[in-house]
Amino acid sequence: MTDVVLQTLNINKRFGAVHAARDICIDLRRGEIHALIGPNGAGKSTLIQQIAGSLSPDTGSIILEGEDVTRDSTVSRARKGLARTFQVSALAMEDTVLQNALLGAMGATGQSFKLFGAALKQSALLTRANDALERVGLLDVARSRTSELSHGQRRQLEIAIALTLKPKLFVMDEPMAGLGTQGSLQLTQFLDTLRTQAPILLVEHDMDAVFALADRISVLVYGQLLATGTVAEIRANESVREAYLGSDS
Amino acid sequence: MNRELIFDVMLMLGLVLVPIWAHFADEPFIITLATRAAIFAIAGVGLNLALGQGGLVSLGHATFFGLGGYAMGILASHAQSYTAITDWPVLIEGTKSMPIIWLVAVLVSGFAALLIGALSLRTTGVYFIMITLAFGQMFYYFAVSWSAYGGDDGLSIYIRNDFPGLNTLDPIQFFLIVFTCLLGVLGFASMLIRSPFGLSLNAARQSPERVETVGINPYHLRLTVFVISGMITGLAGALFADLNRFISPSMFSWQTSGEIMVFIILGGVARRSGPIVGAVVFIALEHFLGGLSDYWHIYLGALLLLIVLFARGGIIGLLLGQGRVHD
């Protein structure tokens, strides 16, 4: 089982009467893209938040590279190699694109408490930030204010920040949201190359992207894991068709 | 050169040239006013780090201003009466040396900021405002009831403290000491804002979740800046006490906290020279309006209200346009 990077064991989460997660067990293996799909309100975001550490499960545990991190804070999980992107961009809007990318580089290298020397003159940090911006195609706008970016560019910056962390795994919450066909296609191609660097747990509504990218798919409905399997298996699964795909297509 | 830099340089030149002119024109009162403005500016630069960069609306910075003042008062009063502050567990004596007094003031304020910050930063928003205000009031009442150092009446220090090689009783020399401190503090603050720490702190103000997801703890960033901010305001308190040769609980009062904040708002939040413009304008208003009417606070209040409601960038915002400045 050494190729399992992330694992959730019987996660349960209730909000009052709503059972948002029922005994969820999923895992993410090295080299794969594991897509998490399900209708709105299925509990995908809740699960992502529990994995990233912004919500804690009522019962169950989360294992990161063999280590139980259920009680770890978001900060500590990030330091242990978990890189998360947000569904709604969470960026420092008043800062430049480069400064946002630098933030990731500083976090990853533990330099965020250096009081001396300009951040923009630290070559190791700059290299790391610029590399990430280049990979997502934002190097041209590195000096622009983040608030001036288009929606699509902000989504790219989200991913660039995750790249600066050089993480052990990515947890991406609807990276395609609002991108349009062309943008989704480009991002799909990019994520396809990313899986060799680190596996991706991908929450996504764009089914074309999911079917193109995913090595495995897990289907979540009303807080319950309906099925996990390859694309072909999920397409063939009767209960999934009924609960989800059928209503969609 | 950008306009803000030109403005800042002109401002600092003005702040140093006016007292020098006053020195030769034999107008010591103007030098004293400029010294007051420079000291308030130091306190404002301190608060501006927490407020402008960290987004921490502290209404308790009088605590650090007061602690700096009392550090000076306690050390100097023991030196002037030739008594030890304590002889157990080790002998600690007073001193009249400014550098030592400053060091003590900065350390004491920093320690208090660490304790207060560790508690208050567990909360955010309105809670934080109320709690910092309340802790400030706690120190105020403590000073009022601490009869060993004058209690309610405060404590006079008869002779200004010493600085090696200078005659501190000469107004212009004391002003230059204060002005140098202001320059040093400003330089430190600008460096901090550009440093990796400053960048992280700024991001934590705008998007704390983001900062957490890259593995940086926003609480630690905020606590660090709160301590640094408290230390700088503490230094201002020690200088203020030395200017007046007097300390009293009013240094700890909520009005003092409010006024330090007013300097920043008058000038412009998160602008490099915001606190300096604010302090200078405040002192000028106090001097001119105070000369016209005993009730000048009404006009100050009205002006402040107008600025908050209609000119949110403060005076610098009006002159140079809106916006935080990064390069």
Add this chain to the structure above:
Amino acid sequence: MPYLLIAEQLLNGIQFGVMLFLMAAGLTLVFGVMGLINLAHGSLFMIGAFAAAWASAASGSFTVGLIAALAAAAAAGALVEVVVIRRLYARDHLDQVLATFALILVFSEGTRWIFGSFPLYLNIPEALSGSITLPGGIRYSLYRLTLIGVGLLVALGLYLLIAHTRLGIQVRAGESDREMIAALGVDISKLYTVVFALGAALAGLAGALVGAIQSVQVGMGEPVLILAFVVIVIGGIGSIKGAFVGALLVGLTDTVGGLFLPSLFELFMEPSAAASAGSALASMSIYILMAVVLIIKPSGLFGAKP
């Protein structure tokens, strides 16, 4: 320590707490409904006290003074809400703090301008002067006892108002969902003015009632305001129940601390040092209480999770 003294101090603590509640209730209501932090709440307390002192001196009647206090504070509250506060609801807390700080300057200096710097005095009404003997042989000031009664009545009234009236329903709806009450067809700006004036009237009432047992002067509002903040932090922002519990806790801690700490210190210090150390610590006791609550429950005893 004599038991009668302790009983009297406990009653003083309750009386103090109940008056703090009148202040804290308005603050917490305004914050809960409008999301506004109002530093000028202490000025409304002061306006109530001045109106009462002036009107009762002019008319010779304490009741007229009380009515004047309620009317003046409510009117000042409504006026300020319409002219200034209304523009601040959508602003961040920093702007609210500064604008209401500016209002303190205007109110304080304005009052000093009208009434001068010397304190005014408000006499306790004839019928309530002197003291009565309570069960257990405790002699206690009738006026202070009345304050406790009035405060408890107001607390009950507020509870009924919020739990059982149309206004209360709107207030509770406003706390949970601002858009919803707009959808219900409630005139929000009118509701806000009413809530603000109500809070102001409570502060004015507290000012008038307390004005009879201390001098009425400029600056009397802010120490009470800051204590009311401590109360709200302890009780939890937005919770009237929290404000009530917090106010009693703070009132009792303050008086009981002042009573016991000096004598506690006398056990191991010489009397003069003990008195000074004890009173210094007593003046800090409520803030220590606040710190302890913060460590255990950062959102206050009855506050929603932040």
